[in-house]
Amino acid sequence: MQAASRRTSVLRREAVLATVPVAVAALLAAAGPASASTVGGSGAGDPYFPLSGNGGYHVGHYDLTLRYDTTSRHLDGTAVLSARATQRLTRFDLDLKGLKVTRVTVDGRTARFSRNGQELVVTPSRALAKGREFHVAVSYNGTPGPVTDPDGSADGWIPTDDGAFVAGEPQGAMTWFPANSHPKDKSSYDFTITVPKGRTAVANGVLVGQHTSAGRTTFRWRQSEPMAAYLATATVGKFTVQQYTTRDGIKVYNAVDPREANGSASVLKELPSVLDWESRLFGPYPFRSAGAIVDHAPSVGYALETQGRPIYDSAPDLSTLVHESAHQWFGDSVSLTAWKDIWLNEGFATYAEWLYSEQHGGDSAQKTFDALYAKPAGDALWAYPPGDPGSGKNIFGEPVYARGAMALHELRGAVGDTVFFRILRAWAGEHRYGHGTTAQFVKLAEGQSGVDLGSLFQTWLYKKGKP
Template identity: 80%
Template sequence: MTPPRKRTAGRIAVLRREAVVTTVPVAVAALLAAAGPAAAGTAAAGTAGAAGAGDPYFPLEGNGGYHVAHYDLSLRYDPHTRHLDGRATLTARATQRLTRFDLDLKGLKVTGVTVDHVKAAYRRDGQELVITPRTALRKGRTFRVAVDYGGTPGPVTDPDGSPDGWIPTDDGAFVAGEPQGAMTWFPANGHPEDKSSYDFSLTVPEGHTAVANGVYRGRHTAHGRTTFRWRQSEPMAAYLATATIGTFDVERYTTRDGIEVYNAVDPRAAAAAAPVLKKLPSVLAWESRLFGPYPFRAAGSIVDHAPDVGYALETQTRPVYDRAPALSTLVHENAHQWFGDSVSLTRWKDIWLNEGFATYAEWLYSEQHGGASAQQTFDALYARPASDGLWAYPPGDPGGPAHLFGTPVYARGAMTLHELRRAVGDRAFFRILRAWAAGHRHGHGTTAQFTALAERVSGRNVAGLLHTWLYEPGKPRRA
């Protein structure tokens, strides 16, 4: 994510179906075989699934007692009335005996719920949709829950004041879910620990385009409406899902590496966006050389006209931009495909593993493409006085959700990586980055795991250095 422009904190270079399906993609079997860490570790005692995944920053985000392997989302949206009708079908596995479980859903009206095709009781409790199946679900059982819902979706306001979720635009919707917005448009197990595959069927008025994650699977127009189908086979956290809608110019091609690219650009941003988007294949190729093979089958960009949003987001496989992006923003959001999307958070306090890494990718790109070196960028930042906001709080635990996207997370997070690079040398440093991306591919990671990896790969004791830069308050002293 690039930090919202209305926040002064931020990145250095740019200063953010109508019926239940009866088959499931092959990848779902693998996803069902291993529950996400939240599902196994945070379920409440007894037989009711926990109402949250246990994250101290967002206590009610996610749910316990089950793991969602696959979402099938069938949505119909009218940009003129801003009305959404949806059916979400979730294929899940119980990680404990369940007499009741929750989904995250905010603001939309539920009209029916079934569990394995049998009507289930449900009630609303704030952002929780509490579901009671007719019979208890035994531990290890695979089940399907279908939720019919509708209404006028809108964003949530994050603790830092920025909008998040389903954000209406003058011709559709800008859909960006970090950190808590997925629940504004579909019922979800919304914490990043629970990753799933997705199918999307998105119906909009003819002339509009609906863009989601993963591989484009075609469209069909009838009776003045067009349905777009998408499939995200690799595991994805709910906050990285999108269903952005607008009147877009569309470009499709396949890179030399076989990556299917789909770009959707609002005509008002097309002229400014074209020179940057043209560089996407070379940016992906460069990042692949540094970080390892690109982790997904598809890539691309959604460039919307959404002047009230103020940020871009690394929605998986296809980042969404509120306006024509700068090249540094394109580099940043696509670096997240490795760091943040493929390798996901275990807890939100580790957000530097996303943003520090993507910011440092910008520094590396500049260094290797005729711009300022990473050392020069570091030195300019380190010259800031101890009273500067850069040193306001440590990036390894920002202290709460209001600080997730502030300057220390991005810039001091990147500085941490640069100090690690100086300590271990380039050869070991880039081996560490590639090993991190490969070893946690399509999974999760923590700062402790990264520290252990850095020591193992480099053969150096760097735990103290990383602790200083990530956790000590104030301006760190350089070694």
């Protein structure tokens, strides 16, 4: 993600059960209450966002059916979650905020439910045995709106003058569908979105169907590769659409608000070459689809790496495109297990910008590093360490981006270019469609290089103040 509103000194520019890594179940089983409990945890155990995600089950697939009226801003939704219990469950939670739930079933049987803040508490008619696969169907409706994050920015379902800008990092998925909304839990998705004729509804993955009837158009999208809930989108607006397939077989779908068409045309032309360049550096592109959603949403203030198809609040520049595209490897395919490790997403995507500049006639990464390091000790860049920013308020601040990138540049200097780029490819390859932690990255870097890197990472990721 990138946004001017979420950091100060540096411009932010920012299928089914079997397809999801088995490690996810183990991660979720460790969260929430003790295994002897039959109640799923109301959170995934993340100290920055204690109520995000849930314990006791893993969602393998979401089937979302949505109908949105852009005039009244009313949303009708049905979500069917295919899940597996990671413990015996007499009750479990889903994350859902601000919408009215009218019915919940578990395996076709009516289930009791209640609301507790952002928690939808579900009590099935029969207890679910550990390891059991089950289906939860939730019918809901209302006027969705965004949540306000700890840093004051908005995310989730953000209404626009012609539809909605839908970007869920870090906690906004719950504003438009019931979810196990933490990056620990990754799932495949199907979206069926009906909007007024003349509007386009853009989600993740591949467009598998579109038809118009009785003044409304329905779009069907399929995201087969595992995806964290915050990376899902269902953006609606008046868009000009461009579709093509790259020489590598990637299906590209660009949706551009006509008001942003002139400003974005030259940059979007570079998307295939950017993906090709990043594929050479980081390994094969991880998804079947790519593209961009360029909306006209001046109040938003950021872009987001929505999986396979980043969303921009206005026409992006080339650095922003490089940044959000790099996230497809670092953040989308390889996901976080805890928000404190956000530098693994943002530091890597920021360093991709530095590398692109270096290899395309711009400033070298060293020159960019030196300019940043010249900032005085009291500058915001050194306000807190990027490896553990300390709160949800800080996860999109300058240290996470710029100092996170500086840590990678220091690693590059310590191990040399050949080993450094081998580390990046190994990280993206070994954790493809899964998760990673800072400790795992350090271990991999030391294994690939044969160098003790503990002091380097301690200094650049965890030491307070200017290194």
